[in-house]
Amino acid sequence: MNTVLTRVRAAAGDGWASPYLKRLIWPLAVLVLLIVVNVAITGFDFLVPGVQDGRLNGAFVNILRRSAPLLVIALGMTLVIATKGIDLSVGAVYAIGAAIACQWISGPNENALGTVLIAVAAALAVAAVIGAWNGTMVAAFGIQPIVATLILMIAGRGIAQLITGGQIPDVNDTSPFVELGRGAILTIPVPIVIAAAVLAAFAVLTRRTALGLLLESVGGNPEASRLAGIRAKGITILVYLVCGLCAGLAGIIGAANLGSADANNGGLWIELDAILAVVIGGTALIGGRFFLLGTTIGVVIIGTLEVTIINVGLSSQWQFTAKAIVVLAVALLQSPEFRAFTLQPFRRRTPAAAVQEAAK
C-alpha cells in the first residue's frame, strides 16, 4: 500500500497529491472493506468481469453500470456544492429529461437515429435551461440555493407528468435509444463510458485550467472573489447550468436502460443520494474544496452498499437504515466538534489547555 502511495505521489508531484490523497483514504478504505465483504461471501466472481454477448458482465460491472446516472448527477452536484450551493431539483430534472426523451421518441419513427438524436438534444437543452434558471435565481436574485432549487424540486415532477400526460411512455427495444442504457462500446457498457467521459471532462476542465481554482474561490468567499476580479455570478450560473445538464443526461441514461420514463418515480430521492455521495467523498457542504474522485468513490460505495445488503442476507428494506448509518457516521466524522468530543479522553493535556479548562 505504502509503495503505491509513494509512487502515485511521485507521479503527481508531492505538493499536489498529498492533501487530496489524504481526503480520499477514508472513503477508499470503506469501499475496499465493502468489496472484501462481498468477495468473502460470493467469491472472486464478484470482482472479475466476464464477457457475454460482446460486453462485460459481472456483479461489480453491474454495480458500476447501475450507478452511472447517479455518478453523472453527483459530479454536477460536486461543482454546485463547491460554490457553497446545493441543487435539490436534480431528481425532478432527471424525470423531466427522461420524460422529454421518451415522449419525443415513442411513436412511428422510434427506430430512426435522427429522432433519437433530436430527442436527446431537446431533453439536454431543456435540462440546461432549467439549470440556468436555478443559477439565475441564486446568483442574480440572491436567493438561498436550497430555497431556489426547492421550487423546481416540487414543481418539476408536475412538469414531467404534464409532458407525459400522466402516462409512462415506453420505447421499443429495437430503438437505438436503448443502446444508451444497455449497449456497449468495446465491451464496456455505454452508461459507464458516458459517466467516465463526464468525469474525465470535469477533471480536465477544473484541474488543468483555472476553472477549478475559480470555483473553489467562489465557494470559499463569493464577495472576496468578486473583489478579486472573478465573475462570481457568471460562474455560479454556469455551475447550476452544468448540474442541470448532468441531471438531464442521467435521466436519459436511466430512461434508456429501462426503456420507459416514469415521471413520478424516476430518479426519486436521487438528489439525496447524490448529496450523500458528495459528502462521503470528502467535499464539505460549506463550499470551497471539492473532490471529483472522492465523489466517484462515494457513488460506488452507495452502489456497492445496496448489493452488499442483499449479499449478507439482509432484506432490501435494510437499505434505508444502512444509508442512515452511513450518513450519520460521515457527518459525525467530518465534524471537528465531534472529533474533539470523542478524542478528549485520549488526548495528552497540554499545560495551556489545562489552564483554559480551569478558567472555565
Place this chain on the structure above:
Amino acid sequence: MSTPTLTARPSRAAALDGLGRYVPIGATVALLALMYLGGLGNYRNFDNPQLIPDLFIGNAGLLIIGVGMTFVILSGGIDLSVGSVMAFSTMACAWLTVDAGVSAPLAVGLVLALGVVSGTLTGIVIHYFDVQPFIATLVGLFLYRGLTLQISAEDVSMRDVAFFDWGMTRVEFGGSPREGGFSLPYLSFLALAVVAIAFVVLHYTRFGRGVYAVGGNEQSALLMGLPVARTKVGVYAISGFCAALAGVVSAFYTKSADPLRGVGLELDAIAAVVIGGTLLTGGAGFVLGTVAGVMVMGLLSTIIAFQGNLNSWWAKIVVGVLLLAFILLQRVLARSGEKRRT
C-alpha cells in the same frame, strides 16, 4: 447608520418597517380569499358549509407537521425527517397495538415520547456537533423510513382496535350539513389545539422569543445571553413531537398503517410554511401564516377536484409557482428594507 437619514424621514420608515412584517401573511390571506371567491363564482356546491371544515380534516396531519416545521424554520433550520417519522409513528401504533398487544393509549404515549426523543437527539447532533440541519435530518429521513419498512412492508390494519374510532367521532355545529351546519371530528380539534398552543408559545413565552432571536442571528442571540442550545434542541424536539402526533392522527384517520405514507410530505410542509409567509432563512414569520399556507394547499386540491378535468399534477406546478412568487416577494421586501436602513 448616519444621522441625516435618521432625521430625514423617520416616521414613514418606522411605519413601513412595522407593517412590512405583515405583507407576506397579508398576501397569503388575500390569496386564500381570492381562491374561495373564485371557487364560489365558478362551481356549484362550492358554498357547502362543510367545505372549509373538510380542509381541517384531510389536512390535519399536514397542519400539525407544518406547525412543528414553522418552529424549526423560524430558528433558521430545516427538518427533512418529518414524513418518515410520521409514517414510522403510524406503523409503530399499529405494531404495538395489533402485534404486541400493548393497550392503545399506552402505545400512543410511547410513540409521542419517541418522537420527542428522536427530535432531541437530532437537535443535539445539530447544535453540539455542528452538523448541518439538512444532513442531520436526512439521517432521520432514511432511518425511520427504513425502520417502518422493516416493521412491515405492507399495509397493517388497525380496524379491530376500538380506541382508534375515538378520533373520528364528529361534533356537529348548527345542525347537519343539509341544514347549513357543519361537523368536525375530534382529531381536527387536536390539530387546532396544536396551532393554538404553538401560537401562545411563539408569541407569549421566552422560548418563543428565543426561537425568533436564534433564527434572526444566532451569534447575536448568544451574545445577548439567550439559551441558544436549549432553543435549538427544543425546536427539533417540537418538530419530532409534531411529526409523531401527525402519525397518531393518521392512525385515527385511516385506521391503517402504510409504510410508504408521507413520502415527500416534508416538502409539502416546507411549502406550506413558506406560502404562509415565513422566511426560509429564519427569524420572521407567523404560525397562523402556516395555517393559511396549509389551507391554500388544501383549497387548491379542492378546486382541482371541483374543476374535474384538471389532473393532479397541476397542483404541484401551482404550488411551485406560488412558492416562487412568495420567495421573490420576500426577497423584494428584504432588499427594500436594506435600502431604507442604509
